[in-house]
């Protein structure tokens with residue numbers, strides 16, 4: 001540390017300005033704490049810079065691309081029109097950059113001191129910041145919130161290179177490869193497969209488990225598989241990747257299929273999307289004495305407090321559920337606990353809303369049917385297909401369904417699993433009802449506007465009660 005390092009004392013130091021960290025900083029400042037936040041690369045985190053936001057722009061362009069090519073006849077559009085991926089790339093960057101500016105604006109507005117550099121703990125009450133411009137700071141804090149996120153996992157045998165990469169290189173690329181092999185059919189793999197296929201790339205998805213999105217309800221995996229195959233995507237489940245390498249002429253992947261045969265694929269690009277690991281290195285965690293679990297995540301209690309009482313951890317680094325909105329909710333909770341304000345509980349993380357923005361989308365919360373039958377036993381299940389929904393026909397997207405699961409004894413919602421147009425927008429009614437313990441008998445009295453996709457929920461509520469109206 002240079003001798004002329006700035007010295008600063010704050011109530012709360014936040015390490016990492018992703019959706020968890022920057023929201024925690026704002027909430028702490030609102031509650032009267034003095035706050036400093038340190039970010040070394042991505043203001044707004046992976047989410048705003050190279051994740052949630054730019055990918056949603058790419059996915060929107062992918063939908064438009066599919067509309068003007070595959071569905072041109074349906075909508076009376078001229079044949080042979082192709083959407084430009086360059087335009088999608090440029091708009092994704094400008095939207096991301098606009099949102100990043102928004103984060104700086106919010107920090108300033110809330111009187112939060114921003115440090116652009118690498119923060120590192122030197123004890124459980126001090127940290128240093130080293131900035132690329134050569135400036136440095138020593139910060140003393142009463143409380144710290146660790147929001148350092150995660151890094152991509154890789155597989156043995158897979159050598160990352162120019163044509164074998166994680167998602168960041170693909171998000172930032174100005175072009176799409178002619179052919180793409182995606183390793184891993186989690187949310188990242190599925191979203192990128194959807195974008196690339198909609199723009200005309202030849203896409204193959206290799207998934208180790210026996211179905212895509214293996215964490216979701218089995219009906220979701222089956223229905224989405226059908227829809228993605230229609231988009232022209234080749235899906236191989238039960239695929240064990242042995243190796244992936246750059247070669248002078250492209251990329252080369254070797255995998256073993258479920259029959260034990262070794263298959264070799266030559267492709268233009270390989271996207272490795274086999275999950276994230278909490279980031280534990282590079283910021284002096286050892287100097288704090290904060291405990292790490294066997295699973296390699298920072299251990300936290302229900303209030304997000306680590307083993308060191310004045311240090312909290314939120315978001316991907318806790319490996320509870322690596323989603324931006326979960327990190328935000330954790331950030332608010334941690335800030336409120338620190339400021340001794342009244343707060344919420346995170347509850348069961350499985351009840352958090354989840355969404356995959358493929359075409360069609362996937363949205364869910366709570367228990368899958370198998371989990372509900374295992375854990376509760378006596379459950380009610382009702383499904384309603386979008387092919388029986390008027391608005392879905394008007395939009396021209398009738399694939400998919402809503403499937404609801406309720407506890408037969410309490411008659412409250414335990415889970416929802418949906419595939420279809422914009423189904424992520426249907427989640428809040430369901431999570432609110434589940435959170436408040438609203439019964440099926442009350443839910444069926446909630447009138448939904450006609451025609452809307454949400455009427456499918458109304459039908460499924462009636463289905464749970466044993467009397468569907470339109471199916």
Ligand code: NAD
Pocket residue numbers: 155183184185186187188189191206207208209212213214239240241273274275276321322323354355356357
């Ligand atoms: P993931 O862990 O969700 O999925 C990885 C997939 O790779 C799994 O299906 C797994 O079975 C498969 N896999 C693992 N090893 C494999 C192997 N050897 N060969 C083939 N397949 C293999 O990870 P992700 O999709 O990389 O996403 C990372 C994190 O980011 C997750 O926590 C995810 O929830 C989050 N994320 C969420 C969204 C969203 O909610 N829309 C979008 C992007 C990322």
